[in-house]
Amino acid sequence: MIHYDIYLIWAKDADGKILRYYGHTENFIVRKGRHVAKYNEWIRHGKSDKVGDTHATRAVFVMEHDWQMIKVDEIEIKDKTELWKVRKLEGKYQMENECVNAHVAGRTHVEASRIYVQNNREKCNAACARYRKEHDAERKAKAAEKVECDVCGATVSRAALNRHKKRAVCKPPA
Numbered sequence: 001m002i003h004y005d006i007y008l009i010w011a012k013d014a015d016g017k018i019l020r021y022y023g024h025t026e027n028f029i030v031r032k033g034r035h036v037a038k039y040n041e042w043i044r045h046g047k048s049d050k051v052g053d054t055h056a057t058r059a060v061f062v063m064e065h066d067w068q069m070i071k072v073d074e075i076e077i078k079d080k081t082e083l084w085k086v087r088k089l090e091g092k093y094q095m096e097n098e099c100v101n102a103h104v105a106g107r108t109h110v111e112a113s114r115i116y117v118q119n120n121r122e123k124c125n126a127a128c129a130r131y132r133k134e135h136d137a138e139r140k141a142k143a144a145e146k147v148e149c150d151v152c153g154a155t156v157s158r159a160a161l162n163r164h165k166k167r168a169v170c171k172p173p174a
C-alpha cells in the first residue's frame with residue numbers, strides 16, 4: 001500500500017482574498033520543503049514567469065503572503081497503477097473549492113484523450129475497424145478467458161466481469 005496526503009496551501013492575497021492550491025504527496029514534509037525551495041528559487045530569479053513549471057509557479061505565487069500548508073485528506077492505494085484514485089480525490093477538492101490550480105487533477109488526462117479522439121475520429125474508426133477484423137478470433141478468446149474477480153475472488157470470464165460485479169453475489173470476503 002502507498003499512502004498519499006491531499007494537501008491544501010492557502011494564503012491571503014493583498015486584497016484579503018483566500019487563495020487555495022491543492023496537491024497530493026507521498027511525503028508531506030518533503031513536499032512542503034520542495035514548495036519552499038521552489039518559492040525561494042522563484043524569489044531569487046526576481047519572480048520570473050520562466051522559473052519552474054506552471055503548477056509550481058502558481059503554487060509559490062500564493063506563498064508571497066502568509067501561507068499555510070495543511071493536510072485535508074488521505075488515501076491509500078495498492079500500487080502506482082491506482083494513482084488515478086489519488087488524482088480523482090485531489091480533483092474533487094479542486095472542483096468543490098475555488099483554487100489557483102491550473103488544471104483539475106484527474107480530469108486533464110481524460111479530457112486530453114477525449115480531444116485527441118475527437119481530432120482523430122475518422123482515422124481512428126478506419127484503423128479500429130481494420131484492427132478488429134484482423135484480431136477478431138484473438139478478441140473472442142480474450143473475452144472468454146477466465147479471470148479472477150478483484151472484489152470477491154470468483155472466477156468469471158473477462159467479458160462477464162463487469163456484469164458479475166453488479167450482482168449481489170459479488171462482495172468482498174467478510
Ligand SMILES: [Zn+2]
Pocket residue numbers: 149150151152153154164165169170171
Ligand atoms: Zn466478484
